[in-house]
Amino acid sequence: MDLKKRLANMDRLSRQNVAPSAGSRPQQKANATTLKKSLNCLQLISSQGQEEEIWTRDYTDDFSLSITELPSLVGFFTRAHEASPGLEDILFLDTETTGLSGGTGTIAFLVGVGWVRNNIFHSRQYFLPDFHHEHAMLNELASLAQKFEVVMTFNGASFDLPLLRTRALMNRLKDPCADLVSWDLLVPGRRLWGRIFPNCKQQTLEKGLLQMSRDSRDIEGALIPQTWFDFLQTAEPDLMGRVLHHNQRDLLGMAGIFAQVLDKAQCLHDNIPQETPWKEAWSLGRIAEIARIQEQAATWIQCAALANGKDSECRFLEARFVADAIRLLKRQGHWDDVEMIIKKALVAGQDEPWLHREAAILYEHRRAHLSKALLHARQCQEPGRILRLEKKILKIQEVKNGPTDTH
Numbered sequence: 001m002d003l004k005k006r007l008a009n010m011d012r013l014s015r016q017n018v019a020p021s022a023g024s025r026p027q028q029k030a031n032a033t034t035l036k037k038s039l040n041c042l043q044l045i046s047s048q049g050q051e052e053e054i055w056t057r058d059y060t061d062d063f064s065l066s067i068t069e070l071p072s073l074v075g076f077f078t079r080a081h082e083a084s085p086g087l088e089d090i091l092f093l094d095t096e097t098t099g100l101s102g103g104t105g106t107i108a109f110l111v112g113v114g115w116v117r118n119n120i121f122h123s124r125q126y127f128l129p130d131f132h133h134e135h136a137m138l139n140e141l142a143s144l145a146q147k148f149e150v151v152m153t154f155n156g157a158s159f160d161l162p163l164l165r166t167r168a169l170m171n172r173l174k175d176p177c178a179d180l181v182s183w184d185l186l187v188p189g190r191r192l193w194g195r196i197f198p199n200c201k202q203q204t205l206e207k208g209l210l211q212m213s214r215d216s217r218d219i220e221g222a223l224i225p226q227t228w229f230d231f232l233q234t235a236e237p238d239l240m241g242r243v244l245h246h247n248q249r250d251l252l253g254m255a256g257i258f259a260q261v262l263d264k265a266q267c268l269h270d271n272i273p274q275e276t277p278w279k280e281a282w283s284l285g286r287i288a289e290i291a292r293i294q295e296q297a298a299t300w301i302q303c304a305a306l307a308n309g310k311d312s313e314c315r316f317l318e319a320r321f322v323a324d325a326i327r328l329l330k331r332q333g334h335w336d337d338v339e340m341i342i343k344k345a346l347v348a349g350q351d352e353p354w355l356h357r358e359a360a361i362l363y364e365h366r367r368a369h370l371s372k373a374l375l376h377a378r379q380c381q382e383p384g385r386i387l388r389l390e391k392k393i394l395k396i397q398e399v400k401n402g403p404t405d406t407h
Helices: 003-015 024-039 131-145 160-170 186-193 202-210 221-234 237-269 278-290 294-306 312-317 319-331 335-348 353-365 370-380 383-401
Strands: 043-046 053-062 090-097 108-117 120-127 150-153 181-184
Touching: 053 131, 053 237, 090 160, 090 221, 090 237, 108 131, 108 160, 108 237, 120 131, 120 237, 131 160, 150 160, 150 237, 181 186, 186 202, 186 237, 186 278, 202 237, 221 237, 237 278, 237 294, 278 294, 278 312, 278 319, 294 319, 294 335, 312 319, 312 335, 319 335, 319 353, 335 353, 353 370, 353 383, 370 383
Parallel strands: 090 150, 150 181
Antiparallel strands: 043 053, 053 120, 090 108, 108 120
């Protein structure tokens, strides 16, 4: 039998109605009924003319935010320059999936979305009661996404959004978030607090910034995929309720972290508070540099260099801080501050060749102190610089003392 006939036979067999095993279909119906009655908050949505169905659940929470208009977020988000949204133009999105490997074998069985209206945070969860209803969920998500300009995720630019894009392709649908600009909260999380917290996981930022702790109703993320598979088999609603709660808390946590980012973005362009901790001022200086606000970047790094605190002296042992401070201050010609930072770093114990090179450049070209420049050039072991400085010093001595009489 040739390949064409074999494929035709396989296609015909796949279309035959195979009798279900005893109790399988009644059990699936019982599963659905049990979950709906147990949660008492899921509503059925049927696609027009189709048997597909999904369930949704809606929440509302207060969203206290003192900023009425979004400040510029350039420098905070990777693609912030591509959009100028209002707060109500942002769609928060988080998924719960059957695994973390991605690819065509992974699906999002729960998609949570959230948005702000009149300072109220509205969230909605799209839940798949079965493998076969994904098409309807993606359609509903696409219809909602059309109302927004930006999609906000936490580490979703590398997972959630590509997964939804793949699943839409598998269902012969357009990517539901294709027309939205992607902002990922992990980026400002690292840029703002990467030097302050031990890591930048969402729950770490929630605890450190918002004092949000997960309660006993939550569930470990690693258990979520198997929980859904178990639900399909047993219809036990308790653990699925914990998954829904986990997803809802993720959305609320994202909204809270974004509010903190907005507060720092507003602060970036305002007068700098004198009590700003040095690591925070350092971070804002780097963000201002990314946003190409060079004078503001230099001002923030000055604040970091002069800030007081219990660990303030440690900053001059941080090679990255010293390098950033020298770079930003040099661009704006703050040579006194550059010299101060170099001196304090050397006193603190940084005896690195690159730091001596910066000192040699400063003293040769900005302070006209060639003997100090030569001292640092020897420390960083640059023969060309050493030779040039020795010639300059010798020439100055000859001019000062007159030519040497060799007769």
